[in-house]
Amino acid sequence: MLRDITLGQYYRANSLIHRLDPRVKLLGTLIFIISLFLGQSIWLYALITVALIAVIKLSKVPLKYITKGMKSIVILVIISAAFNLFLTDGEVIFRFWKLTITREGIYQCVFMIIRLIYLICGTSIMTLTTTPTNLTDGIEKGLDFLNKIKVPVHEVAMMMSIALRFIPILMEETDKIMKAQMARGADFESGNLVKRAKALIPILVPLFVSAFRRANDLAMAMEARCYHGSEGRTKMKPLKYKSRDHKAYIALGVYSVLVIAISIFMKGRFI
Amino acid sequence: MSIIVDKISYIYEEGSSMERLALDNISCVIEQGEFIGVIGHTGSGKSTFIQHLNGLLKANKGHIYYNEQDIYAPDFKMQELRKHVGLVFQYPEHQLFESTIFKDVCFGPKNLGFSDKDTQIAAFNALRQVGLDESLYYQSPFDLSGGQKRRVAIAGVLAMKPDVIILDEPTAGLDPKGRDEILDCVKKLHDEMKITVILVSHSMEDVAKYVDRIMVINDGKLVFNNEPKAVFARHEELEKIGLAAPSVTYIMEDLYKAGFDVDRSAITIEEAKNSILNLLK
Ligand SMILES: Nc1ncnc2c1ncn2[C@@H]1O[C@H](COP(=O)(O)OP(=O)(O)O)[C@@H](O)[C@H]1O
Ligand SMILES: [Mg+2]
Numbered sequence: 001m002l003r004d005i006t007l008g009q010y011y012r013a014n015s016l017i018h019r020l021d022p023r024v025k026l027l028g029t030l031i032f033i034i035s036l037f038l039g040q041s042i043w044l045y046a047l048i049t050v051a052l053i054a055v056i057k058l059s060k061v062p063l064k065y066i067t068k069g070m071k072s073i074v075i076l077v078i079i080s081a082a083f084n085l086f087l088t089d090g091e092v093i094f095r096f097w098k099l100t101i102t103r104e105g106i107y108q109c110v111f112m113i114i115r116l117i118y119l120i121c122g123t124s125i126m127t128l129t130t131t132p133t134n135l136t137d138g139i140e141k142g143l144d145f146l147n148k149i150k151v152p153v154h155e156v157a158m159m160m161s162i163a164l165r166f167i168p169i170l171m172e173e174t175d176k177i178m179k180a181q182m183a184r185g186a187d188f189e190s191g192n193l194v195k196r197a198k199a200l201i202p203i204l205v206p207l208f209v210s211a212f213r214r215a216n217d218l219a220m221a222m223e224a225r226c227y228h229g230s231e232g233r234t235k236m237k238p239l240k241y242k243s244r245d246h247k248a249y250i251a252l253g254v255y256s257v258l259v260i261a262i263s264i265f266m267k268g269r270f271i
Numbered sequence: 272m273s274i275i276v277d278k279i280s281y282i283y284e285e286g287s288s289m290e291r292l293a294l295d296n297i298s299c300v301i302e303q304g305e306f307i308g309v310i311g312h313t314g315s316g317k318s319t320f321i322q323h324l325n326g327l328l329k330a331n332k333g334h335i336y337y338n339e340q341d342i343y344a345p346d347f348k349m350q351e352l353r354k355h356v357g358l359v360f361q362y363p364e365h366q367l368f369e370s371t372i373f374k375d376v377c378f379g380p381k382n383l384g385f386s387d388k389d390t391q392i393a394a395f396n397a398l399r400q401v402g403l404d405e406s407l408y409y410q411s412p413f414d415l416s417g418g419q420k421r422r423v424a425i426a427g428v429l430a431m432k433p434d435v436i437i438l439d440e441p442t443a444g445l446d447p448k449g450r451d452e453i454l455d456c457v458k459k460l461h462d463e464m465k466i467t468v469i470l471v472s473h474s475m476e477d478v479a480k481y482v483d484r485i486m487v488i489n490d491g492k493l494v495f496n497n498e499p500k501a502v503f504a505r506h507e508e509l510e511k512i513g514l515a516a517p518s519v520t521y522i523m524e525d526l527y528k529a530g531f532d533v534d535r536s537a538i539t540i541e542e543a544k545n546s547i548l549n550l551l552k
Contacts, residue, residue: 012289065287173365179327180366183358184427185350185382202378205368209413 009168011128017059018129021245022138025126028252032122035259036115040107041266044259045114051255052121061128069124070117077116085109136161141239154230162218170211177206272338272355272434272467274301274324279333281319293319294330295491301435301469306461308478308499309471311488312513317471318361320488321437324469325356354383357433361440363424367412372423373398375412379431390430397430398423400464401456418449422456429460435467436460442477454481475503479517479538487514500536519543 017025035048056063090104127135140157147153178188181202188199281294293316301307301324311317322328323335326342326349335342337352360366369375376394385393398408401422407415412423421441428436438457442450454470458481461468472478478485478499485502487495489512495502502509506516506524517538523546526533534546 011287062287176360177366179322180360180363181378182327183325183353183360184366184379185353185431186378187350187382202366202368206366209368210365 009128010131011061011065013060013129015058015060015129016244017055017125019244020129020248021239021241022130022134023142023239024245024248024252025130026135026138026142028248029122029126031252031256031259033119035255036118036122038259038263039266039268040111041262041269043266044262045111047255047258047262048118052118055125056121059125059129061125065128066121066124070120073116073120077113080116081109081113084112132161132164136164137235137239152230154233166211166214169214170207173210174203174207177203177210272303273336274356274435275336275339276300276323277334277336279323279330279335281323281328282331283319285331293491294323296333297488297491297493298333299486299493299496301467303434304465304467306458306468306481306483307470308482308485309469309488310473310475310478310485310514312473315488316491317473317488318439319491321358321439321469321471324435324437325353325358327358350383354431355434357428357431357436359425359428359436359438359441361443363427363441364412364417364420366424366427367420370411371409372403372412372415373408375423376426376430379427383431393430393432394426397426400429400460401426402452418445418452421445421449421453425453425456433466435469437469437471439471440473441470442472442474450477457481473514475509475515476517479503487512489513499538503538504536 032048032051035044038044056066085101085105085108086099088102088105088108090102092100092102093106094101130138136157139160140153143151143153143157182188186199186202188196188203191199276297276299278296278298279294280292280296283289283291283293297320309317309320319328323330326335329343337355340347342349342352367375369378373394376397377390380390380393403419403422403426407419412420415423425438425441436457441453441457445453454477457468457470460466470478470482482499485495485497485499486493487502487509494508494512495505503516503520506520509516519537519540519542520535523533523535523537523543526547527535531550533550534542537543537546
């Protein structure tokens, strides 16, 4: 049940995308997200689609796995699509009671759906192909320059990586506690809202107790190994760019240029 | 009461890169009043197996019959099954949540729709059965020692008055004294209350003394299903799969090889002692 949430989970495989430096993937995801919002031309979206499909194919993550994560945002997509469909001004093509649908509304709605789906796909690809440790390593190294203005980059990255590391552990724990309470006859599925909310107490209390216990143990273990933050700390596996990373940067550059060119050239037009 | 397990298989995370066959074609029968030990090393599939017996996991293949009823039939009530087959998870103390021990033990029977009075009687009896001191009943469960917490958790399942109780590694992480106390308490439940007990463990030593039958699981397959003596007699095969017979078995084996006519099938220290003393008479 809880395992259906793929967002933020790592998919083990050995592919080019998996091996890329996390900094490349982070920048790539950022550029991808920006490119989604650079206009509404068919050609732009054709380019984005080709790029996305190519990356998914290269990553060897089954499409089924990516779409599984999509289920959790279906409602969000439907709501924002509805808002766009009914609340956009323009040339009216359909009127029903108080609802009007305009040509612009339909365009907006379609693009909105595509954008949201691509957004989830793009970010899932990054988290599915990068281990949490690698990801925070990438963020830490990539944001190194912020150290100069006294932002504790290492500490924030460490907090992030610990939090990410704990997601699967706590999910597993929730699963176990739920099962244990079900074995004691607990019922999480029936009853009204109040009853269901109450049914969560036997899960939440043990879960919090265990989260605190784990946090405490971890703090103790870190202390015991003399952890003291970033100062003078070296890495066992420092991030180093390889030739594939340089090639990926070039590909990213070409992609950016194409996206910018199309969006300038097609400004304000659909086709 | 009887449970018939008919060729069940179970796969974790089917269809992903982490796919894993955790149970492979397991069949067995569990009868009223038995005391069964389920043994296998860590990761062999013991916990997965027992979660099928009260319907928490559903087999990908195969059937389970409780009292001749197919538990996967659409009209079968899982709640009813869970009432009859109590399952105590590994580290059950992690499931405690109420403000007092007594209230926590009441959780199970209350879920099953017992009346207030019956709930309290059941909780009281269960706490007495696990031998918890009465002065503790109205304290917070979080202040107890590890062994005491575990007994409260076991009482939480016992209070539901199950016909079968399954305990998943009830001695994990306890000191020898705590371990013996828990196991003796389980033994007493079996002898006095006539409850069917399924005890999961990775240690032969723990179960040898108590059980009537041992089921050995290795890599998701049921490899032995026999009485302890018969299983331990094949200790060479057990060693191949990372298990061992109780140390007594080895001592008796060595004594026999050295020319002493001792009882090689002795599995408890008591039996071994008697056999050796007999020889010395
Ligand atoms: N929730 C789960 N998701 C995926 N794999 C699991 C899960 N639980 C157990 N497994 C795997 O199934 C196998 C059997 O596990 P388990 O039944 O817990 O063994 P045991 O209780 O004998 O130690 C192990 O290899 C374990 O990694
Ligand atoms: Mg286990």
